[in-house]
Amino acid sequence: MKMKIGFVMMESIYPQRGGIHEQVYLLLRELHRRGYDAEIVAYSKRNVDQKGRRLLWLRQNSPAFISKISKYDIVISETVWPIIPSLISSKIFHKKCILHLHSIESKQDVGLSLLGKSIITFFEKLSVFCDIILVPSKIEQKLLKSSKVKILPNIIDIEAFNLYKPIELKRPAVVFVGGMGYPPNREAAEFIVRISEKLKNMGKYVNFYLVGPSPPKVSPPVYTTEYVESTIPFILSADICIAPLKRGGGVKLKVLEYMAAGKPIIATKKAVEGIDNIKYINAETEDEFINGIVEILSGKIDLNFTENKDIILKNHTSFVAGDILEKIIKDL
Structure with missing residues (x-):
């Protein structure tokens, strides 16, 4: 009988679309295909259009949630935010604990407040008590400098x-995807609006599509979609995909999706961090993106x-990540 695995989350958002939530869903689906009894165990659940509850990082440290986690043989803390209940449960009930980091939030600028950064720094220090620490690339591996660190690449839903x-879409179409409530994505969206204005002033009419929730107010030739079931139809239709990100952490799923579609990509170095051998055009300034x-x-x-x-098929599919995670689980 294969062991029971719990993916512990402070908050689970349905439908699972983008970011950490999609990563967990894809890993869960792959483990199910391999016969594992795996589940998401979340302190709080909400729909994508609902606002999150406050102080979840504190509320989740309840005896009831810790007890709920105890039924799993292997506990996987998704980010450091639920690390305290994950560790307490694993230590009390003698279970294995894996910390799955999608970025190093204290060292990579992901838009946290000073209070948030202080909390996350403390949580990250607790990682020494975990059995294994998973990170998405060599970038995060170098930042942590721990023998417990192993790379579990970020994945996308190739299927x-x-x-x-x-x-x-109107032609030519330049596409950017991402939730724009996240500060680095919001800044990128505002950057794109400025690019559009410059192109218009040059007499060049290019259509830009900001695909995702919480976009800034725009006017043609910049268009927004708000939340969409899938970004894939927009990426497949794009003439160019761009990622003008100036900060953030982890391997960017939007870039992996651009790659999977084989689209021309213009991006900053920050946007493609952790992705080996990617074919793209580097641009950092507005004029470089325009060019x-x-x-x-x-x-x-x-x-x-x-x-x-080919890079995606070799390094960033559920099957590839499933092989890596299954070996880690068996070696614990």
Whole structure:
């Protein structure tokens, strides 16, 4: 009989779309396919259109939640936010505890307040009591400098690319995806609005699509979608995908999805951190992004972006991550 595995989350959002929530869902699905009894155990649950409850990081340290976690043979704390109930339960009931970090929030600028950064720094120090620490790339591995650290690459739902068709967009179409309530994505969206204005002033009409919730107010040729069931139809339809991120942590799922579609990518170095051998055009300033867009649309870029599909299949699928996680579980 295979062991029972619990993915512990401070909060679970339904439907699981994007970020940590999608990563957990994909790992859970892969473990189920391999015959494991795995579940998400979340202190709080909400729909994607509902506001989150306050002080969850404190409320979750309840005896009832700690007891709920105890039924699992292996506890996987998803981020450090639920590390205290995960560790308490694993130590009291003699279970194994894995910490799954999607970024190093105290050392990578993800938009936390000073209080949030202080709390997360304390939580990260507790990682020494975990049996294994999982990180998405060599970037985070170097930041932690611990023998307990192993790389579990971020993954995307490759199967979903066969379920959707391109959506009709105005041409040419430049696409950016991401929840814009997250400060780094919000800043990127505002950056894109400025790019659009500059292109209009140059007499070049390019359509930009900000795909995701909480976008800024815009006007044509910039368009917003709010929350969508899937970003894939927009990515499949894009002439160019961009990621003008200036800060943030972890391997960016939006970039992995751009790669899986084989689309031309213009991005900052920050946006592609942790992704080996990616084919993309680097741009950091507004003018560099504009130049990249103009050159791609005029056919002046000789770069085979479709090679990125092979990188995804080799390193960033559920099957690949499932092999790595299963070996870690068996070796505990």
